[in-house]
Amino acid sequence: MAKKGVPLSEMATADTHGEDSPYFAGWKAYDEDPYDAASNPSGVIQMGLAENQVSFDLLEDYLEQHPQEFGWGCGISSFRENALFQDYHGLQTFRRAVALFMEQIRGGRTQFDPEHIVLTAGATAANELLSFILADPGDGLLIPTPYYPGFDRDLRWRTGVNIIPVHCNSSNGFQITLRALEDACTGAESMKVRVKGFLLTNPSNPLGVAITRPILEEILDFVSQKDIHLISDEIYSGSVFSSDEFVSMAEIVEARGHEERERVHIVYSLSKDLGLPGYRVGTIYSYNDQVVTTARRMSSFTLVSSQTQKMLASMLSDKEFTKNYLRTNRERLKKRYEFVVERLSNAGIRCLRGNAGLFCWMNLGELLEEPTVEGELSLWNLILHEAKLNISPGSSCHCLEAGWFRVCFANMSQQTLEVALRRMKDFTEKMKEG
Amino acid sequence: MPQMLLSRKAACNTHGQDSSYFLGWQEYEKNPYDPRTNPTGIIQMGLAENQLSFDLIESWLERHPDAVGLRRDGALVFRELALFQDYHGLPAFKKALADFMGELRGNKVKFEPHKLVLSAGSTSANETLMFCLAEPGEAFLLPTPYYPGFDRDLKWRTGAEIVPIHCSSSNGFRVTKAALEKAYQGARKRNLRVKGVLVTNPSNPLGTTMTRYELDTLIDFVVAKDIHLISDEIYSGTSFDAPGFVSVMEAIEDRQHVSDRIHVVYSLSKDLGLPGFRVGAIYSNNEAVVAAATKMSSFGLVSSQTQYLLSVLLSDKEFTRNYIVENQKRIKERHDRLVQGLRRSGISCLQSNAGLFCWVDMRHLLNSNTFEGEMELWKKIVYQVGLNISPGSSCHSDEPGWFRVCFANMSAATLDLSMQRLQDFVASRGGPNDGASGPRRQKKKPSLGKWILTLSSSDRISDRGC
Numbered sequence: 022m023a024k025k026g027v028p029l030s031e032m033a034t035a036d037t038h039g040e041d042s043p044y045f046a047g048w049k050a051y052d053e054d055p056y057d058a059a060s061n062p063s064g065v066i067q068m069g070l071a072e073n074q075v076s077f078d079l080l081e082d083y084l085e086q087h088p089q090e091f092g093w094g095c096g097i098s099s100f101r102e103n104a105l106f107q108d109y110h111g112l113q114t115f116r117r118a119v120a121l122f123m124e125q126i127r128g129g130r131t132q133f134d135p136e137h138i139v140l141t142a143g144a145t146a147a148n149e150l151l152s153f154i155l156a157d158p159g160d161g162l163l164i165p166t167p168y169y170p171g172f173d174r175d176l177r178w179r180t181g182v183n184i185i186p187v188h189c190n191s192s193n194g195f196q197i198t199l200r201a202l203e204d205a206c207t208g209a210e211s212m213k214v215r216v217k218g219f220l221l222t223n224p225s226n227p228l229g230v231a232i233t234r235p236i237l238e239e240i241l242d243f244v245s246q247k248d249i250h251l252i253s254d255e256i257y258s259g260s261v262f263s264s265d266e267f268v269s270m271a272e273i274v275e276a277r278g279h280e281e282r283e284r285v286h287i288v289y290s291l292s293k294d295l296g297l298p299g300y301r302v303g304t305i306y307s308y309n310d311q312v313v314t315t316a317r318r319m320s321s322f323t324l325v326s327s328q329t330q331k332m333l334a335s336m337l338s339d340k341e342f343t344k345n346y347l348r349t350n351r352e353r354l355k356k357r358y359e360f361v362v363e364r365l366s367n368a369g370i371r372c373l374r375g376n377a378g379l380f381c382w383m384n385l386g387e388l389l390e391e392p393t394v395e396g397e398l399s400l401w402n403l404i405l406h407e408a409k410l411n412i413s414p415g416s417s418c419h420c421l422e423a424g425w426f427r428v429c430f431a432n433m434s435q436q437t438l439e440v441a442l443r444r445m446k447d448f449t450e451k452m453k454e455g
Numbered sequence: 456m457p458q459m460l461l462s463r464k465a466a467c468n469t470h471g472q473d474s475s476y477f478l479g480w481q482e483y484e485k486n487p488y489d490p491r492t493n494p495t496g497i498i499q500m501g502l503a504e505n506q507l508s509f510d511l512i513e514s515w516l517e518r519h520p521d522a523v524g525l526r527r528d529g530a531l532v533f534r535e536l537a538l539f540q541d542y543h544g545l546p547a548f549k550k551a552l553a554d555f556m557g558e559l560r561g562n563k564v565k566f567e568p569h570k571l572v573l574s575a576g577s578t579s580a581n582e583t584l585m586f587c588l589a590e591p592g593e594a595f596l597l598p599t600p601y602y603p604g605f606d607r608d609l610k611w612r613t614g615a616e617i618v619p620i621h622c623s624s625s626n627g628f629r630v631t632k633a634a635l636e637k638a639y640q641g642a643r644k645r646n647l648r649v650k651g652v653l654v655t656n657p658s659n660p661l662g663t664t665m666t667r668y669e670l671d672t673l674i675d676f677v678v679a680k681d682i683h684l685i686s687d688e689i690y691s692g693t694s695f696d697a698p699g700f701v702s703v704m705e706a707i708e709d710r711q712h713v714s715d716r717i718h719v720v721y722s723l724s725k726d727l728g729l730p731g732f733r734v735g736a737i738y739s740n741n742e743a744v745v746a747a748a749t750k751m752s753s754f755g756l757v758s759s760q761t762q763y764l765l766s767v768l769l770s771d772k773e774f775t776r777n778y779i780v781e782n783q784k785r786i787k788e789r790h791d792r793l794v795q796g797l798r799r800s801g802i803s804c805l806q807s808n809a810g811l812f813c814w815v816d817m818r819h820l821l822n823s824n825t826f827e828g829e830m831e832l833w834k835k836i837v838y839q840v841g842l843n844i845s846p847g848s849s850c851h852s853d854e855p856g857w858f859r860v861c862f863a864n865m866s867a868a869t870l871d872l873s874m875q876r877l878q879d880f881v882a883s884r885g886g887p888n889d890g891a892s893g894p895r896r897q898k899k900k901p902s903l904g905k906w907i908l909t910l911s912s913s914d915r916i917s918d919r920g921c
Contacts, residue, residue: 026743027683027716028650033587033747040750077534084525084533091524092516100516101509106731107576107724142575142733143540146754153612154465158591179586179612179751217462292540299539299759301575315465319612322579326758327731 032179039173047401047411056409058436066441069411071226071379072432073260073296075357076350080295083342090335106327109320111140115330118337119304123289125343126259131271133306139316140330142301144256144290145175146323148220151286151305152180154315155250156217161185161209162252163219165197167382167418167425169226176220185209185216188421191384194373195228197221197236202243218250219243223270224257227418227427228382229358229375231261234268241273245281253287259294259347261377262355274308282308291333293379294350300329354379354431361430361442368446369453379431383412386424388452397423408448410441464612479833479843488841490869498873501843503659503811504864505693505728507785511778512727515768522767525760532763539759542752544573548762551769552736556721558775559691564704570738572748573762575755577689577722577735578608581653583755584718584737585613587747588683594618594647595685596638598630600814600850600857602659609653618642618649621853624816627805628661630654630669635676651683651716652676657690657700660850660859661814662790662807664694670706674713683716692726692779695787696808704738714740723765725811726782732761786811786863789870793862796874800881804860811863815844818856820881829855840880842873 039045047069056064084090093100106112113135120133141147156162158181164172165187176182187205189195202219209216221240224231244251253270261267274285286307292298302325307313337343361381362372373382389396394416401414415425430438460466479501488496516523525533539545549568556566574580589595591614597605598620609615620638622628635652642649652673656665665673677684686703694700707713719738724730734757737748769775793813797804805814821828826848833846836858847857862870 026741027681029587029743029747030590032590033743038747038750072538074534074538077537080537081531081533084531088524092520093523100513101506101728104509104512104729104731105504105506107733142755142758143753149754154461157462157464160462174750174753179754297537299537301540301756301758311461311465315461318607321607322582322612323575323755324733326733326761328761328764329758332760 037174037178039170039178042170042173042417047405047413050405051411054409056437056440058440062440063409065405065409065411066437066444067411067432068429068441069413069427070432071293071429072298073293073350073354073379074433075296075353075431076346077296079346079349080336083336083339087335090332093331103327103331107324109317109324111138111325112327112330112334114338115325115334116140118334119289119302121340122337122343123258123306125340126264126294126347127267127269127271128264131269131275133271137306137308137313139305139307139313139320140325141303141305141316141320142323142325143292143298144254144288144303145171146301146320147288147290147303147305148172148175148252148254149180150316150319150323151218151252151288151312152176152182153319154312155252155286156180156182157215158182159214160217161214163187163202163205163209163216163249165189165201165221165225167195167227167415167420167427169222170413170417170419172220182217183214185214186419187219190422191373191425194230195225195382197232197240199239199243202240206247216247216249218252220252220254221270222254222256224255224261224267224377226257226378227380227413227415228373229378229380230373230382231267231377234273237268237270237273241270241277241281241285244284248284250284250286253285255287256290256293257378258289259350260354260379262351262358263376264347264351266376271306284309286312294347297333300333301325302329302333357430357435357438361428361438364442365445368442368449370445370449380427380429383426383428384424385426385449386422388449389424392423394423400424401426404448408444410444410448479837479845482837483843488869495841497837497841497843498869498876499843499864500861500873501845501859502864503725503859503861504730505725505782505786505811506864507728507789508778508782509728511774511781512768515771515774519767522764525763536759536763540756542573542749542756544571544757545759545762545766547770548757548766549573551766552721552734554772555769555775556691556738558772558779559726560700560702560705564702564708566704566738570740570745572737572739572745572752573757574735574737574748574752575733575757576724576730577687577720578604579733579752579755580720580722580735580737581605581608581685581687582611582613583748583751584685584720584744585609585615586751587744588685588718589613589615589650590648592616592647593650594642596620596635596642596649596652598622598628598634598654598658600628600660600847600852600859602655603845603849603851605653615650616642616647618645618647619851619853620652624805624854624857627663628658628814629666630673632672632676635672639680649680649682651685653685653687655687655689656703657688657694657809659690659810660812660845660847661805662810662812663805664698664700664809666698667701667706670701670703674703674706674710674717677716678713681716683718685718685720687720689720689722689725690810691721692782693786693811694809695783695790698808700809716741718744727778729765732765733757734761734765789862789867792867792870793860793874796871797860797877799874800878802877802881812859812861815858815860816856817858818854820884821856824855826855832856833858836877836880840876842876 056066116135120135161183290303413427488498553566594616722735845859
């Protein structure tokens with residue numbers, strides 16, 4: 022009889038971390054049999070990871086030309102000063118650089134005050150922090166579906182906060198409607214869950230679409246009327262294919278009054294636009310002083326390495342470099358996206374019309390045996406084991422319509438992408454025959 | 456009142472930022488000592504930083520430009536690192552860190568990399584362990600006095616409670632079986648379920664290492680109560696004198712069936728003096744804890760750039776061997792300097808053999824043997840003497856009159872100056888009402904070596920007095 026272990030908390034033993042979902046199961050299959058052009062050409066191609074690898078050469082060139090950005094120079098105090106720096110306000114030069122970078126992404130249409138920037142170890146931490154700050158255990162946050170699977174963990178796990186889905190569907194391109202918002206609120210009320218905020222990802226993950234201005238205005242009106250908070254996760258803002266197609270919540274807010282601003286908080290990170298997830302650089306930009314103060318204090322649990330802050334401060338302040346980077350990165354992503362959509366179209370597969378992000382939202386409804394979650398997961402499994410492609414099933418993103426899949430395209434070489442799309446074509450042809 | 460309020464966590468003050476510990480920092484920030492530009496400013500003696508051995512690391516960095524420049528054998532590994540966000544951590548770094556932890560313990564214990572969980576500093580590590588081991592409302596027992604930051608780290612977002620294990624000067628603040636039992640029963644009376652004990656060893660703020668006897672007592676206790684034991688060993692590399700540091704991991708070596716409940720916390724912030732790099736770790740033999748903590752570390756991962764640099768540094772055994780010895784030597788020297796300086800002022804401290812601070816006995820300088828008396832004395836020391844030291848009450852000390860004084864975050868000259876100021880202060884004290892603030896203070900002309908702080912000391916007090 023096994024000895025009973027010393028009890029852990031409910032949090033530690035429950036599965037609210039969400040790691041048992043297919044989103045992560047596919048990763049495991051990939052880890053066990055990863056594709057490599059030379060050494061494992063029949064391995065699984067990872068198309069479930071929203072990473073941006075298309076513009077690394079630009080970063081590497083910059084670093085080669087500016088080697089001094091790495092170290093601490095000759096000044097004797099430089100290293101020790103940096104090593105000792107654990108102030109949760111963050112390095113001022115770095116905060117300024119991040120604010121500047123965010124402004125550049127928005128084409129200078131908005132202003133970000135470095136004093137309102139709170140640094141965190143990645144957007145994962147930023148989102149969790151906001152959930153702790155804006156809601157009590159048992160409260161709810163409204164989130165439009167489909168949404169990034171990680172939110173189930175990031176917003177709920179340690180905070181005890183609930184996610185109230187705002188269901189969107191393909192009848193209008195998955196756009197958020199007032200009706201859906203109201204329905205979600207009514208649902209929350211009936212479950213006696215107090216709604217504290219609305220979290221929007223703009224551009225959307227997994228849809229790959231920048232939210233339009235009218236809808237953003239409508240959302241801000243809605244949260245004002247309900248007197249709740251608004252979190253705008255703009256982590257993919259630099260990945261909109263045409264910069265003028267992105268409208269930041271900051272732009273909407275700047276035209277509004279003080280009280281409305283106080284409810285808006287923007288999340289950003291360098292993980293997607295710059296492709297630096299390993300460096301753990303996230304930020305909360307809030308118009309609300311109390312939120313900024315509290316978030317700063319809480320960021321003690323998740324500070325950004327001062328070494329990393331220092332290294333990136335100069336690079337992000339280099340306007341010449343960032344301007345060129347943002348422009349080139351957008352062009353490359355756009356090209357990739359168009360290539361993927363075209364090839365999928367040749368294979369008879371439709372995608373939602375997207376204009377942003379590192380992925381497309383693909384519809385395989387026709388290939389389902391039954392239009393249910395089970396049907397979708399069974400198809401996903403087939404694609405994983407026969408076509409050897411790890412893509413993300415829409416159900417893991419809480420999509421109510423079966424048959425949609427998120428397919429990432431920026432985390433691999435062009436060659437690998439071609440192999441993947443060929444496999445997809447072969448697979449669908451076989452399915453249609455059979 | 457609009458509903459758009461913030462959460463209870465945001466509105467409460469469990470973050471502890473209103474405590475005197477932080478207020479002293481604020482005063483220092485307003486008027487920081489600098490030998491050239493502000494020689495009459497406040498000397499920061501409330502910050503447990505280790506600035507004594509940077510030169511060793513700096514010269515290593517100069518000799519290893521590749522590690523700094525994110526190169527391996529000359530080739531940029533920037534891309535690889537930029538993408539690396541695996542919460543299992545960089546294997547090379549975890550191996551180097553595990554080896555380093557073993558080395559710090561004279562290799563009497565071996566740490567295995569797969570039982571290590573990395574976190575953004577020990578601040579994050581301690582909080583994560585709370586999330587893993589306690590439900591909201593459950594309690595951990597902590598010996599007093601303890602690090603003020605624990606109030607925030609262990610309680611704020613977790614909802615856990617801290618119940619003190621009262622330790623006293625009568626036995627050198629040692630943890631006794633009776634004190635443990637009393638704390639446990641006290642928690643029970645408050646209807647608090649106790650989930651574990653958390654100790655800091657070497658102790659902050661005492662600067663002492665736990666005896667083998669104390670460790671055995673602790674282990675017996677947690678086994679008997681079927682609870683956890685967290686040993687925060689963040690100061691393990693600062694032990695500089697006999698009887699030497701014994702890790703809880705060493706103490707359980709010849710015990711059966713206890714390792715599942717023992718967890719160690721570590722960080723490079725004190726031993727290596729790198730608090731800015733945010734490198735902390737949880738070490739546990741309990742697989743379930745490691746699994747849960749690893750997933751939670753997503754909320755506070757260590758920058759891969761930093762992991763890489765430190766993996767090269769800590770893999771250099773010649774460096775680590777030399778660093779450990781030299782660092783301890785310098786800490787001892789500085790410690791002795793402080794102790795002697797205090798002695799010249801007729802002030803003694805708890806005999807200590809570790810840490811970056813001393814636990815100083817100023818009970819005889821109190822106007823009254825109360826915490827009000829302690830605050831009064833503390834304010835004089837901050838505003839009149841110009842030293843920011845930490846009052847025992849901020850560390851939850853049970854006896855008024857003890858202060859934590861740090862010595863490793865300044866030059867020897869600054870330390871000497873601080874001791875001179877203290878000596879002058881003590882020498883000038885006559886009766887109990889001497890040194891009172893107010894108009895008298897303002898009118899006094901400054902003279903070097905005497906009253907350093909002159910202007911607006913009462914202004915400063917009224918600034919704070921809200």
